[in-house]
Amino acid sequence: MTIASHGRMPRRRFLATAAALALAAAVTAAATPSLAQEELNALVWCDHTDPALIEPFEKANNVKVNLKEYEGTGAALSILEQSRPGDWDVMVVDGIDVHRVVDQGLLAEIPADALPTADIFPDVRMESQNTRDGKTYAVTEKFGYNTISFDKSKVDPKDVKDLTVMWSEKYKGRIALYDYYLPMIGLVDIALGKKTAELGEADLPAIKDKLAAMKTVAKQVSEVTASQTALATGEVDILVGGGEWITAALAHDKPNLDWIIPDQGAVRWSQSIAVMKDSAKKDLALKFVQYILSPEGQARLATSSCYWAMPANAKAGALLTDAQKAALRWNDQAEYLKKTQLYPAPSPELDRKLQDAWTEMMQR
Numbered sequence: 001m002t003i004a005s006h007g008r009m010p011r012r013r014f015l016a017t018a019a020a021l022a023l024a025a026a027v028t029a030a031a032t033p034s035l036a037q038e039e040l041n042a043l044v045w046c047d048h049t050d051p052a053l054i055e056p057f058e059k060a061n062n063v064k065v066n067l068k069e070y071e072g073t074g075a076a077l078s079i080l081e082q083s084r085p086g087d088w089d090v091m092v093v094d095g096i097d098v099h100r101v102v103d104q105g106l107l108a109e110i111p112a113d114a115l116p117t118a119d120i121f122p123d124v125r126m127e128s129q130n131t132r133d134g135k136t137y138a139v140t141e142k143f144g145y146n147t148i149s150f151d152k153s154k155v156d157p158k159d160v161k162d163l164t165v166m167w168s169e170k171y172k173g174r175i176a177l178y179d180y181y182l183p184m185i186g187l188v189d190i191a192l193g194k195k196t197a198e199l200g201e202a203d204l205p206a207i208k209d210k211l212a213a214m215k216t217v218a219k220q221v222s223e224v225t226a227s228q229t230a231l232a233t234g235e236v237d238i239l240v241g242g243g244e245w246i247t248a249a250l251a252h253d254k255p256n257l258d259w260i261i262p263d264q265g266a267v268r269w270s271q272s273i274a275v276m277k278d279s280a281k282k283d284l285a286l287k288f289v290q291y292i293l294s295p296e297g298q299a300r301l302a303t304s305s306c307y308w309a310m311p312a313n314a315k316a317g318a319l320l321t322d323a324q325k326a327a328l329r330w331n332d333q334a335e336y337l338k339k340t341q342l343y344p345a346p347s348p349e350l351d352r353k354l355q356d357a358w359t360e361m362m363q364r
Helices: 018-029 051-061 073-081 095-103 163-167 181-191 201-217 224-233 244-250 282-293 295-302 314-319 322-328 330-339 348-362
Strands: 038-044 063-069 090-094 139-151 175-178 218-222 238-242 257-260 267-275
Touching: 038 073, 038 282, 051 063, 051 282, 051 295, 073 090, 073 095, 090 095, 090 282, 095 267, 139 163, 139 181, 139 224, 139 244, 139 282, 139 295, 163 181, 163 201, 175 181, 175 201, 175 224, 181 201, 181 238, 181 267, 181 348, 201 218, 201 348, 218 224, 224 238, 224 244, 238 244, 244 257, 244 322, 267 282, 282 295, 295 314, 322 330
Parallel strands: 038 063, 038 090, 175 218, 175 238
Antiparallel strands: 090 267, 139 238, 139 257, 139 267
16 A cells, blocks of 8 residues: 555555455456456446455446555556556546546546436535546546544544544554554644645644654554554554544444544545556446446445445445444435545645655654
8 A cells, every 4th residue: 555646545445354356356257247248448446346246237238347446646657658548438536636637538438327426425425526627537436434443342423523532542552543744744734724725834743743742642553454453452442544444344343443533633535447448348437337336236335345434325325234334424424424524635745745745754
């Protein structure tokens, strides 16, 4: 999880048990209809590699979907650079990076009337991220939060309602920090009473000061798997940067693990799906996008074996169980959407300085 757009790395990954890894590795070779007449090639995140999501589309359309999982927009762009035009038909991309991919001329325009726009939660349609010059190039399919995950049997829920728990001496040595600078700096910015959309160079001194305080009280700064494992095994009691994508699927086996949106708010992430401009199968690619955005596809995507998170289509709720909706905090989304802010979107120059600030913190 080290490749990134401007150095950005992805935020997702469900707890990497051997079984989960085996599932992800095996899916591209999974059995598909032997008489499939067409193939569709898709660059995706790990949540799209669940056979429970892909196989219904394959069977319904007599098609084989070839999936290549990647981590980080930079990695996807490298794959595309090494591929021939038309090799890829569909791409899943971090919402914040859609414009970057559009600017490279890689995405096809999607007819707005071909998408279930009216069914998507209004706050996550994010037209500004998925559109350019009035044209739609991608659509939000799933979203969630970088916030605070914790063990409620060891942590006072009142304490994690305050985002400044990130540097609290009370939990010194009991905190894990998610090693992804962009949402983590966004959380610090929010804790300081600022807006992520307005983050600028003048904010750096205060941010660096709080990053140093976070490192002082943290037991570890680590990538997702190590952080999740530490929380699940009780090695740490708080994971800063976690959220429903960390704990939702663990709710049944680990009811002591929880997550919260603090009073100050948190950072919201989203992922989008798009059709590739050079695809020779745009109709089939669009059909796949439409399936992913359908209530059925959305319910399966939301509860993928890799990681859970909120579906963008509100109608998916009718297909989720009460337990699944409770784990995702379905009924709290209106409040959460109002309280949370999008990832910072710094200029390349500021982005480098943010990365430098994070590296400086790591080396302390």
